[in-house]
Amino acid sequence: DAKTTQPNSMESNEEEPVHLPCNHSTISGTDYIHWYRQLPSQGPEYVIHGLTSNVNNRMASLAIAEDRKSSTLILHRATLRDAAVYYCIPMNTGNQFYFGTGTSLTVIP
Amino acid sequence: EAGVAQSPRYKIIEKRQSVAFWCNPISGHATLYWYQQILGQGPKLLIQFQNNGVVDDSQLPKDRFSAERLKGVDSTLKIQPAKLEDSAVYLCASSLVWSSGGTDTQYFGPGTRLTVL
Numbered sequence: 001d002a003k004t005t006q007p008n009s010m011e012s013n014e015e016e017p018v019h020l021p022c023n024h025s026t027i028s029g030t031d032y033i034h035w036y037r038q039l040p041s042q043g044p045e046y047v048i049h050g051l052t053s054n055v056n057n058r059m060a061s062l063a064i065a066e067d068r069k070s071s072t073l074i075l076h077r078a079t080l081r082d083a084a085v086y087y088c089i090p091m092n093t094g095n096q097f098y099f100g101t102g103t104s105l106t107v108i109p
Numbered sequence: 110e111a112g113v114a115q116s117p118r119y120k121i122i123e124k125r126q127s128v129a130f131w132c133n134p135i136s137g138h139a140t141l142y143w144y145q146q147i148l149g150q151g152p153k154l155l156i157q158f159q160n161n162g163v164v165d166d167s168q169l170p171k172d173r174f175s176a177e178r179l180k181g182v183d184s185t186l187k188i189q190p191a192k193l194e195d196s197a198v199y200l201c202a203s204s205l206v207w208s209s210g211g212t213d214t215q216y217f218g219p220g221t222r223l224t225v226l
Contacts, residue, residue, distance in 0.1 A: 030211065032212055041219075042217075042220075043113075043200050043217030043218050043220050044202075046215070049212065087151055091213075092211060094157075094164065096154060096165065097142075097154060098154065099144075100151050101150060102151055
């Protein structure tokens, strides 16, 4: 299973963009890259996923490197409600997740 | 649509006691997962069901943990007997299909926080 490396923690000012990096150099060619986040005392929730090309949805954007060894989750305007632990997770074809420790995002008012 | 339901939300037991957690997935979801999340760590997959069959239980400590999914809907995870190191949040998740090629979304419940004294 692909291993991921993420910063333990990051800070952002409110209403500024946030770029959350993830390295997944051992990812297989068929693994989708998923991002989930976990707010305090809640279960993880889906943010976005992609395979090769960049993806956008109402929550965030996902930029995937051409060699697929890294990706970046972009929150365009951080709000206090975005304070959470963000997980970058390669998903195999069996739909299985292997979570790392994620990045704890602090949003400063 | 209703989300994944779990009960109880909190449980405190003494070591060597037994405990059971219940999960009701989103209606129509074929795949159900149980995760264990120890404080400060990411969730760890314990078992994955496709309908009422086990797809993967390689990380389930089978000497003390058991899980079943009757009729391919609700699921129960049991620990017997509990150890101190079982203190964690137990998360249930469901997804619509199993073999989606890695595109399916998992929906998580709020979890059950277990404290073993």
